[in-house]
Amino acid sequence: MVLGTGGTIAGRAAIAGDNLGYVAGQVEVGELLADVPIPEGITWAAEQVCNLDSKDMSHAHWRALASRCQQLLDDPGVRGIVITHGTDTLEETAFFLGELLMAHKPVVLTCAMRPASSPVPDGPQNLRDALTVAVADGARGVLAVCAGTIHRARQVRKVHTYRLDAFSSGESGPVGFVEEGRIRRICAWPEVLAPRLSAQRLPAADLWPSVQIITSHAGADTALVDALVQAGGVDGIVVAATGNGTVHESLQEALAKAQAAGIAVVRATRCADGAVLSSGEDRCPHAFDLSPVKARISLMLHLMDSRHRPA
Structure with a gap:
């Protein structure tokens, strides 16, 4: 299941070559997937949770996203979840979900540093890589995939303002890499622990x-x-x-x-x-x-x- 929340990956600019003066959250997630060569054997469905610039992500958006993710994780017909997200607050959303979800299946956030209208967008490859991780044998936990690198939710940080490889896992290093449709894992998938709170029982956002x-x-x-x-x-x-x-x-x-x-x-x-x-x-x-x-x-x-x- 692919859940869309907006971000640069769903952004459009008036001029195709403009990678800065675009508006985030303009393209629906189903349209994004239409431009992605889906890895063989994957059957997918898409839902739009929200469509915004991730700098404007709110507690209400987080609450809705966490609740929907847990519903999908509890569905035996769902192998994994991919979330398209803006880069600005991806690390916050990833950590939030990591603290709330019983993610015995992979929940993979992905993004882009160039808008969908760019002549050479990075979103399609990032989305394909995220789908690859979401159906990988043994994959679990909340993860982030960008520029072919797989990060854990706790460690991932945005460390650059504009480079395509804008994220790092710091001293701990990444989980691994997606290379031409194959995963090269260099450390274990995240351990799945009991969540701190139930995602389905979060109070209304104005009560946080x-x-x-x-x-x-x-x-x-x-x-x-x-x-x-x-x-x-x-x-x-x-x-x-x-x-x-x-x-x-x-x-x-x-x-x-x-x-x-x-x-x-x-x-x-x-x-x-x-x-x-x-x-x-x-x-x-x-x-x-x-x-x-x-x-x-x-x-x-x-x-x-x-x-x-x-x-």
Whole structure:
């Protein structure tokens, strides 16, 4: 089953050679598939979940996508799922789904860096590669496929603004590669763990906890944290911290006040590689190897789970 959500892969420009001035989310997913040489033996169906620029992905879109994915995973007639997605927030959607789905079958997000109207679009090959992974023997978990590389949902990050090979799995490396329709796997498929929450029982999006991200930097002050505390309605704060989760002293004082006011605070590192290691004297918990945007999702789900856990 191929689920469309929009993105550059579904984008169109007024001028065919324009790979920058296009509008994302213009082409229906069924139309995208019409231009793809489908690997032999695959029978597919397509659904349009939404059709937008992924920078505008919302909690409501995530909720609908997660629910539909779990329905399809529970359907014995479905071998795997492919999701067409914009590159800007693909890593966030992938991580979100990875935390919610019992993905004993593959759920493969794919994308493009050039619009469908480009003279040489990269979307068709990425989509073909994603379909190949979605029906591969033993494949499982939430994955991302771009430029012939297979990434796990937890590790995948967009690391370049315009190159076709825009994603990386950092120090851990990718699962493997799709080469001329064949998969060369270099490490194990993701382990399938019990989901943190049931995708089918997510509350309405307007009831999700509010978790905001702020950045620690030279010259940081208390203004943003103070404003969040005073405004109310904020349930959590993720700090994009320097180095090994270090936070500017002025910001640290403000965060301590936020914690005292009942706001959950988690530190993630701004660094592209590495993980935050505990010093044993931490004033707030850290997100280990999660990027700030993924730490935000993790904290949001933790707070959501706490709210709906039976007393």
